[in-house]
Amino acid sequence: MEPGRFKQVTIVGTGLLGGSAGLALKAWDPDVHVAGLGRRQSSLDTALEVGAIDSGHLELADAARDADLVLLATPVGSFEALLAQLKGRIKDSAIVTDVGSTKAKVVAQAERILGHSGRFVGSHPMAGSEQKGPAYARGDLFEGATCILTPTSRSSAEVVDAVEGFWRALGMRTVRMAPEAHDRATARVSHLPHALASLLMSLPEEPDLAVAATGFRDATRLAGGDPEMWRDIFLTNGPAVVEALDDFARRLSTLRELIDAGDADRIQAFLGEARTRREETIAQRLSERRVAFE
C-alpha cells in the first residue's frame, strides 16, 4: 500500500491498540488524518498529546463521516452497537475493520448490520501489552507481529487487499484464514492457555504457594489478563473454547491413567513428543522474530 491510499482513518477507541495504530499510521504517512473516537475527553486529550490522533471526537457520527477506513479498537462486546451506529453514517466507499480477538461472531454481525457490500473485513492483530490506555501507545507495537485477516465469500477482493496493506504498513506480517478456522485455532493456542492459567491459579492452597517458583509464575502469567476482555472472548468464542477444553480434558485423563498405572515408557514418550514438537515449531518460530503479547 502506498501512503495517501487513505485520506482519513477513524479509530474507534483510542486505548493502547487504537493509539498505537494511530502512532504507527502517522509515522508511515504523516499526511493521513487520524480521527479518534473516545468515551472520555481526558483519554482523547492524551491520545492527541502523544500524537496518536489528529482530532478527537465523542460522537461516532462526527468521527466517522469522512473516514476512508474505520478501525474498531474497542472490546468485542461493544461492536454490535457501534456497527449499528456506523450504518448509514459512513461513506459508501468506506472500509471497516476491527482488532477483535474472536472473529466468526464479529464478522457475521458486521456483514449482517453493514449489509452485503463486502466492505467489512475482520482483522486480529496479535499484538498488545499488559498496559492499557493511550499513554502506553507505541508506534512499534505491531512491528514484526502477525495480523490474521478473516475474509469471507462476501468480502470484496479489493477491500481485503486494502486492509492487508493497512496492517503491513504498520509493520505486521499478515495471514488470511476463514473466521471459523481463526476461532478454532485461537481457541487452542490462546483462549485455552488462558483458561488453564486461571484454573491453575485457583488450585494451590495458601501454604503450597511457598513452594512456587518461576515455573508456576510463568505458567500462570496469562491469568493476569483483563477479566472483562477475557469474559467477552470466552463468550464470543464459546463453542470453539468448549471444544478445546473437551479435547484437553480427554488428553489430561489419558495422562492421568498413565501416571496412575506407573507406565514409565509411555509417560516418557508423551513428554518427549511434547518437547520435540515445541522445539520444532513454536520455540523456533518465536525466537526468530519479535512477537507481541497475546
Added chain:
Amino acid sequence: MEPGRFKQVTIVGTGLLGGSAGLALKAWDPDVHVAGLGRRQSSLDTALEVGAIDSGHLELADAARDADLVLLATPVGSFEALLAQLKGRIKDSAIVTDVGSTKAKVVAQAERILGHSGRFVGSHPMAGSEQKGPAYARGDLFEGATCILTPTSRSSAEVVDAVEGFWRALGMRTVRMAPEAHDRATARVSHLPHALASLLMSLPEEPDLAVAATGFRDATRLAGGDPEMWRDIFLTNGPAVVEALDDFARRLSTLRELIDAGDADRIQAFLGEARTRREETIAQRLSERRVAFE
C-alpha cells in the same frame, strides 16, 4: 553454620546442580575438600577444571569414605541403588542429603536403607536451569532461591540444623515441611503445571500454530524440560500428581459449563479471582526476589 563444619563434602553427580553446589561451597569455605563422584572421567575433568570439586572419583566407596556430608545430586530414580551402596561405606557420623524434586518416596527409601540413625534429611533446592552438565555450573545458582527441607520424626535435630546450615551457606532461604506436604504442594505448583504445558503442546494442529504468539510460547515453556527427569518425578510422586490432575479436571469441567451456558457474571468472577489471587501472592513474591528455575 561456620566454615570448617564439614571437612569433606562428597557430591554424587557433578552435573549442573552438583557442580554449582561445589562452586558455592568452595567460595564459602576454601578449606573444605569437595569430592565428586561421576560416571564419566570427562565429566569429572570438567568439574575439576571449573573448580567445582577438589577430587574426582568413579567409585562411590572412594568418594564417600571420608565424607562428613554426602549430597546426592543425580536423578531421583538412581537414589535407591546409591543409598544401598552408601550403607556401611560411610562414617557413622556422616550426614546424607539429596537434591531430589520429590520427597516422600526418597525419604522413606533413605530411612529404610540407611537405618534409623536419623542422619538422612531430604532437601529440595528449588534452583536449576535449562542447561545441563558441570560446564554450566555457577556459584550463584542457589543464591536467593528456596530450599525445602523435609525432616521426619526420625530425623536428628542436630542433623536437620546442619543440613539447613549447609544450604544457607550456599545462599538459600530454607523452609521445613513434612515430605508428604512437600509432595502435595509441588504436585500443585510444579508437577501439574508441567503436565499441563506438555498436554497443551500436544493439542494444536499444525495450521493452528501459525496463530501462536508469546502467550502460547510461555504457557508451554515447561514442556521443554527433560523427559527422563520428569518421567521420574511423575512416577515417584504419582499419587499426589494424580490427585492434582483430578482436582484440576473438576475445576476445568466447571469452567466449561459456565462457558457453555454463557454465564457472563460467573466467568468474569472466576477470571477476576484468579487475577487477584495471582497479584496478591505469586506475582508479588516472585518479583521481589530472584527465583531460580523450577
